[in-house]
Amino acid sequence: MSGDHIHAEPTNFFRKHVFSVDHKVIAKQFLWFGLVWLGIGGIMAMLIRWQLANPGDPVPVIGSFLFPRTGGVIDPATYNTLFTMHGTIMIFLGLTPLIIGCVGNWAIPLMIGARDMIFPLLNCLSFWTVFAGGCVGFYSLFVPLGATEAGWTGYPTLSTTVNGLGSGETLWAIAVFLIGASSIMGGINYMTTVIRLRAPGMTWGRLPLTVWGLFLTSALNVLFIPVIGSAMLLLIMDRVFGTTFFVPASIMQGGGGGDPILYQHLFWIFGHPEVYILILPAWGIIGDLLSFFARKPAFGYRAQVGAMTAVTVLSAVVYGHHMFTTGLSAMLGESFMLLTMIISVPAEILFFSWLHTIWRGNIRFTVPMLWSVGVIFVFGLGGLTGIYCATIGTDIFLHDTYFIVGHFHLTMAASALFAAFGAIVFFFPKMFGRMMSPLLGKLHFWLTIIPLVSVFCMMFVMGYAGMPRRYYDHTSMEFLASLQHMNKAATHMAFLLGSAQLIFVFNFIKSRWFGKPASTNPWEVGTLDWQTETPLPHYNFKDIPTVVTGPHEFSHPALPEGRDWISMTEELPSA
Amino acid sequence: MKLHTKMMQRLTSLWTSGITRASLGLAILCGMAPEALAGGKRWGPVPFASDFGYRFEDLFWLITWLCVGSFSIVVIMILIPSVRDRYKPGRKAHFDHGASLKDKRLATVISAATFLVLDAWVLVIAMTDLREAWWNIPESEEAGVYEVEVLAQQWAWNFRHKGADGKFGTADDILQMNELTVPNGRSVSFQGTSKDVIHSLFIPAMRFKKDFNPGDINSVWFKPITAGNYTILCAELCGYAHYQMFGELHVLESDTFDNWAADASELGVAAYDSEDTEARWAWDWKE
Amino acid sequence: MTSAAISLPKEGIKSRVNTTLGMVFFIGSWSMSFGTLFLAFAVLRQRSGVWPPVGIALPSLPMATLATAVLIASSVAFHRALQGIDAKDSNAVRADGLGLPWIIGLVTGVAFALLQGWLWMDLMAAGRNPSSGLYESLFYGLTWVHALHVGIGLLSLLWATIGLAAGRYGSHRFSTINNIVIFWHFVDVVWIVLYLAFFIF
Amino acid sequence: MTSETSMRRSTTLIACLATLAFAALASFRGDSAPAEATLEEHAEEQAADEHGAPAEAEKPHMRAPIGVDLYVREDAWLRAPGPEWFKKQSDLQPGRFTFNEEGGDGEGEWVDAQNVYRLIYDEEEDVYAYWSWAGPEQLTRGRQDFLQFCSSCHGIDGDGYGRSGQWLRPSPRSFHQSNFKFTKVIQPLPTDAALMRLIKRGLEGTPMLPWALSDEQLTDIIQYIKYLSPEGEGWRDPFTGVGDVVESGEDTWVGKEEYAIERGKRLYHDPSGANCALCHPGYVNPSALGKLLGDDSVKARESYYLPVLKDSAYEVQGQPVKIMPPDFTWHQVRAGTTTQDLFETIASGIKGTAMPQWKGALTDEDLWALAHYVESLINDYKGKPDARAEFMKGLREAK
Incomplete structure (x- = not known):
């Protein structure tokens, strides 16, 4: 039977809390892991912003501790390392563990009515592999000859031994490979679980949108992470064994014959789906949350699922828009431009559905709801600015400027982060049995969205003014020095944004141990995860529930007065 | 605590009052204000000096106005329900799955219209620009290259x-x-x-x-x-x-x-x- | 462990589907991985004018053909072995899975690994190492990754062999060995593509 | 335990093995670099290069020390701080170290946390030499930074033949030749301070940029660069002079720049003066040369308005390269274009090229005059194509 794999609850500390195979423990492990890395990546972002606003000034307080050899000054090599690792950490070790690792592990079995993932041991291995990847990546910061400096994209030949002679870049590639392996394991587990372990009655049409988003993300993970895995293998071989996959003959002086552009193709075949890997769960989560807190069925459930699926499919064929300036042929360039534009159609359907979901609702502006509306806002900004980047005529100027930085931070980083925050606050009561403080949560939300939007909108202005990204010092030439005032302004806002996250840390820690105890179903929603006891028993469900209703049947006319929701296990009263 | 909660609700109701956009814009301006006061600063790119430079500017601003237009619609669509449909005990939300044929048609029409207005328009201009300018690399036989x-x-x-x-x-x-x-x-x-x-x-x-x-x-x-x-x-x-x-x-x-x-x-x-x-x-x- | 003496029923279809589905996804993932390598191969080969390069030592075609034959034989043997195990209704007899086909499969599998090693040694002896050029990069790079999977496959098969001998696996616990053999078939298919890419076309 | 759980193990097992096998692969070190390559080995490889080893075997650009333990032998010798320092040290601990400039027994050794310093005396020449051993830690740090920041042009072995340095003329400095062009010092070799100033400032108009490295990093790199000198040459010959920075003194022409320019112009073109126009272009019409110098017997060389390509002491892969003296109305002067910079460059000469050291040969007053003249050429014509074309037309037309 779908839920019959019961084994005894472990009593040993290691089996219970460290090498646990229980999806709930693993979700919490991913949560802590992701939050720690989010913090590290965030500190890196603050260092980057400090350097941009005050080029060559020693970093106050922590500078002499972090960079003793330069007396607290971030030197250009360190700066390159910082933005490289900031990107890598935020994508692979911050957001992925939070929004896929934590939310996926937590939500999938509970929402579909399963007792655990279908491959619990693989699940455990998935976490410890990403943990190992994180360790390797962190260690790479301290090796001789410097850490990776080739950007998170790691383009050859900068990332081959032409530039980075030390082992930093190799270790970075190994870390990315390990993290990728972890994602594949997770993806296989999620997909098989969703396909095989749904509770009776939990049809595909009744899956909560969160699960849909995670399912599609898993498909992308399983299909496209191997591509970067192979690219990393080739890169490692180039670096360690002297092969020449990405090193052209002109550099090698005899031998060689590889192609650095090949790497860019491989990287972006993965890299573009990676954007959707992060954003699909976010879409799923807010699709649910908007409906939950507007107390209204998710508008166009099928359309939303269809749009997400369409994006999943399309994501594989638009990657070329990252390479418009690399000398792509005219035909390829135009095709990729067209295909990229087509992605806006499913995106519009999603926006349409979300906005209609809150339209004429009975909206409870709880913290998760605020984050969800925030996602619509920042993703709207980021998505629309994507048109500039997809259009070659404008991209030819805006490519590799701060415009792109603003664009992808809003689309991928901010949207996924907001959805992750929303999901954390939403699932917190079930996870830890306590409520997070709504007051601090709202304060955190407002102090996050305002500086965040202003930082990245300023980046649009900077990019349009022609400021290239990945520059250590914009004051070294007159052309850019006259734009420095915007860099300073963005830095002020970024520091505000950074310090606002301390509110979250405080709120999280405080609520984890001292928060108000939560009731079984504090949000009054009908999905299966909220029909269980709090705290959750080891096997989630004593009896596997039978699903008879959809996940979003809020405010059904036939519901009794004073109750606007219905559990998925309850029959809808006939109107 | 109660007072705080109330204040937070006030803040949250910023969505409702239409100040949201203004405050966000203000935030951007506030951040920039100290630096903006000093002279000799640049806010946009240097004037274009190539014969296809105007194409970039035209296209950029076309997209910008299209985006401003569509984003305004999104913001309004957020603001209206935020004001009108805030939680009131006892009120029931409009029950609608959005699965009716009418809704499907509406979604299709709006998506198609947006695509045509937003993307296809830009796309056509961009293609023309590319063929006439950026990709029209002059042959070396051409005089004066x-x-x-x-x-x-x-x-x-x-x-x-x-x-x-x-x-x-x-x-x-x-x-x-x-x-x-x-x-x-x-x-x-x-x-x-x-x-x-x-x-x-x-x-x-x-x-x-x-x-x-x-x-x-x-x-x-x-x-x-x-x-x-x-x-x-x-x-x-x-x-x-x-x-x-x-x-x-x-x-x-x-x-x-x-x-x-x-x-x-x-x-x-x-x-x-x-x-x-x-x-x-x-x-x-x-x- | 007393299971060897007890007759256990055949593994249920549900359990088989569950695990095999996971394996299928794994294989899909791996296919993308090797697909990427073959894409790299195709692109790089397309870029270089003469293929294979003239005037340098190339890996030995007869030996590679032999290796291919050996690996196919191994796959077929394992397939036969699995059919044999699956045909049993229960594991009434201890270690009955470990029949001749299984042993043949294992031996030929190891033989393939040795032949692969010989191919590398031969090329090394001719002075061609991974950094000599593009052909060598591709040959060593792709066969290394493949050999890694051969190694994993052989270790898993060894695990399965021990399990079969001890009676842990059999028709009552079929999907473990089934999955390992599926993986081995996959390794086989990848080698055939490699062989075609490097030696035939 | 049901059968299903354990069935799932096969998938898990294979994933586990893949991870392990990968870790094994990753920890395996390739044969592209010697695992414990010492600097001597690198030097030997370098020597093999220079003796015509086949390119296939060597590929100088591919020797990348991936995963190599950086190890530097201990007896690298480098220049020590100077006699004053030794005096101070001998005052501190007279028993361990004697310094007696007159008496000739100035030999001794001083060891501190970083280095070993030694002073020796050559009776025949009656000179002192002093040097130190930079500690292996410092050299290792220096080598790391050199590899990270300098090797793309100056080569992994410091032979001036890095990947990005190919085809560059003038070529990046080879540190095996102990010759440095823009040191602005009197002696053949620059001091640490002079080198540091040069690196921090960069050379204008070349990929040698102003390096934003800390003093500590630069000190380490400089110790390593000095260490790259071949045995018995440059810094590793204790008796080669390490010079002091040229003293510029006060500009003697303040307020009288026009006279300085006039005087400089005469000196520049006068064969019995500085005779700069021998290699650099002449900036007067050949027919007006006699009038300028008041001596009609002076004849302009052929193509007077063009510079003459000169031999240099620099080599690229064993092949001597020629160096172009700059046309001041056209080329970028590498070592700076302020009057002060120009004075220092003219005074110290450019080591290893046909540009001699003028300090001593000309008075400071004349040097300043030349500097002013050159500066006026740069200011008036460089980057002003119309003005220059007009000017050059005047030079070429016979009068």
Whole structure:
């Protein structure tokens, strides 16, 4: 039977809390892991912003501790390392563990009515592999000859031994490979679980949108992470064994014959789906949350699922828009431009559905709801600015400027982060049995969205003014020095944004141990995860529930007065 | 606690009052205000100086206004329910799955309309622009095309002109480093590659950018329309001193340029060491 | 462990589907991985004018053909072995899975690994190492990754062999060995593509 | 335990093995670099290069020390701080160290946490030499930074033949030749301070940029660069002079720049003066040369308005390269274009090229005059194509 794999609850500390195979423990492990890395990546972002606003000034307080050899000054090599690792950490070790690792592990079995993932041991291995990847990546910061400096994209030949002679870049590639392996394991587990372990009655049409988003993300993970895995293998071989996959003959002086552009193709075949890997769960989560807190069925459930699926499919064929300036042929360039534009159609359907979901609702502006509306806002900004980047005529100027930085931070980083925050606050009561403080949560939300939007909108202005990204010092030439005032302004806002996250840390820690105890179903929603006891028993469900209703049947006319929701296990009263 | 909660609700109701957008805009302005007060600051790009520069500006602002329009709709669609449909005990939300044929039609029509207005419009203009400007690299037989070979390296730009004899790789070639001098009003066609890592030739005033990859030759062109000095940047991360890899473009009026080219070619011959075979890097112009 | 003496029923279809589905996804993932490598191969080969390069030592065609034959034989043997195990209704007899086909499969599998090693040694002896050029890069790079999977496959098969001998696996616990053999078939298919890419076309 | 759980193990097992096998692969070190390569080995490889080893075997650009333990032998010798320092040290601990400049027994050794310093005396020449051993830690740090920041042009072995340095003329400095062009010092070799100033400032118009490294990093790199000198040459010959920075003194022409320019112009073109026009272009019409110098017997060389390509002491891969003296109205002067910079460059000469050291040969007043003249050429014509074309036309037309 779908839920019959019961084994005894472990009593040993290691089996219970460290090498646990229980999806709930693993979700919490991913949560802590992701939050720690989010913090590290965030500190890196603050260092980057400090350097941009005050080029060559020693970093106050922590500078002499972090960079003793330069007396607290971030030197250009360190700066390159910082933005490289900031990107890598935020994508692979911050957001992925939070929004896929934590939310996926937590939500999938509970929402579909399963007792655990279908491959619990693989699940455990998935976490410890990403943990190992994180360790390797962190260690790479301290090796001789410097850490990776080739950007998170790691383009050859900068990332081959032409530039980075030390082992930093190799270790970075190994870390990315390990993290990728972890994602594949997770993806296989999620997909098989969703396909095989749904509770009776939990049809595909009744899956909560969160699960849909995670399912599609898993498909992308399983299909496209191997591509970067192979690219990393080739890169490692180039670096360690002297092969020449990405090193052209002109550099090698005899031998060689590889192609650095090949790497860019491989990287972006993965890299573009990676954007959707992060954003699909976010879409799923807010699709649910908007409906939950507007107390209204998710508008166009099928359309939303269809749009997400369409994006999943399309994501594989638009990657070329990252390479418009690399000398792509005219035909390829135009095709990729067209295909990229087509992605806006499913995106519009999603926006349409979300906005209609809150339209004429009975909206409870709880913290998760605020984050969800925030996602619509920042993703709207980021998505629309994507048109500039997809259009070659404008991209030819805006490519590799701060415009792109603003664009992808809003689309991928901010949207996924907001959805992750929303999901954390939403699932917190079930996870830890306590409520997070709504007051601090709202304060955190407002102090996050305002500086965040202003930082990245300023980046649009900077990019349009022609400021290239990945520059250590914009004051070294007159052309850019006259734009420095915007860099300073963005830095002020970024520091505000950074310090606002301390509110979250405080709120999280405080609520984890001292928060108000939560009731079984504090949000009054009908999905299966909220029909269980709090705290959750080891096997989630004593009896596997039978699903008879959809996940979003809020405010059904036939519901009794004073109750606007219905559990998925309850029959809808006939109107 | 109660008071705080109330205050927070106030803050949350910012959505409701339409101040949201204003406050966000204000935040941007507030952040920038101290720096903006000082003079000599730039907010936009330098004026374009190439004949296709206007295409970028036109397209950029077209997209901008389209985006402002559609984003306003999104914000309004957020604001209205935020004001009108806030939680009231006892009120029931409108029960609607949005699965009716009408809704499906509406979604389809709106998506299609948005696509046509937002994307297809931009797409058509962009395609035209590309074919008429950026990808319309002039053939070398065309009269008045000025050809330059570019060799990028960590961290400098090497430019090679044909010199007096009209051939690359000869003694009278003009070699420039981090400086490029071209005639005004003539199409300047580049072919470029790199010695080591990927670099990207970015001349903001000319509104173009092209990667130069090791082991491959890429072409790009522009036609200056205003004489003057412009900045050349590297737009692809190329290692430690990426931020210092910049040069200057001098666009000279054609008389001045002819004088310059004659002198430069002569000095090129004087500096040419026929025994130093190591120092050759020109290639035949690729069609 | 007393299971060897007890007759256990055949593994249920549900359990088989569950695990095999996971394996199928794994294989899909791996296919993308090797697909990427073959894409790299195709692109790089397309870029170089003469293929294979003239005037340098190439890996030995007869030996590679032999290796291919051996690996196919191994796959077929394992397939037969699995059919045999699956045909049993229960594991009434201890270690009855470990029949001749299984042993043949294992031996030929190891033989393939040795032949692969010989191919590398031969090429090394001719002075061609991974940094010699593009052909060598591709040959060593791709066969290394494949050999890694051969190694994993052989270790898993060894695990399965021990399990079969001890009676842990059999028709009552079929999907473990089934999955391992599926993986081995996948390794086989990848080698055939490699062989075609490097030696035939 | 049901059968299903354990069935799932096969998938898990294979994933586990893949991870392990990968870790094994990753920890395996390739044969592209010697695992414990010492600097001597690198030096030997270098020597093999220079003796015509086949390119296939060597590929100088591909020797990348991936995963190599950086190890530097201990007896690298480098220049020590100077006699004053030794005096101070001998005062501190007279028993361990004697310093007696007159008595000739100035030999001794001083060991501190970083280095070993030694002073020796050559009776025949009656000179002192002093040097130190930079500690292996410092050299290792220096080598790391050199590899990270300098090797792309100056080569992994410091032979001036890095990947990005190919085809560059003038070529990047080879540190095996102990010759440095723009040191602005009197002696053949620059001091640490002079080198540091040069690196921090960069050379204008070349890929040698102003390096934003800390003093500590630069000190380490400089110790390593000095260490790259071949045995018995340059810094590793204790008796080669390490010079002091040229003293510029006060500009003697303040307020009288026009006279300085006039005087400089005469000196520049006068064969019995500085005779700069022998290699650099002459900036007067040949027919007006006699009038300028008041001596009609002076004849201009052929192509008077062009510089003359000169031999240099620099080599690229064993092949000597020629160096072009700059045309001040056209080329970028590498070592700076302020009057002060020009004075220092003229005074110290450019080591290893045909540009001699003028300090001593000309008075400071004349040197300043030349500096002013050159500066005026740069200011008036460089980057001004029309003005220059006009000017050059005047030079070429016979009068």
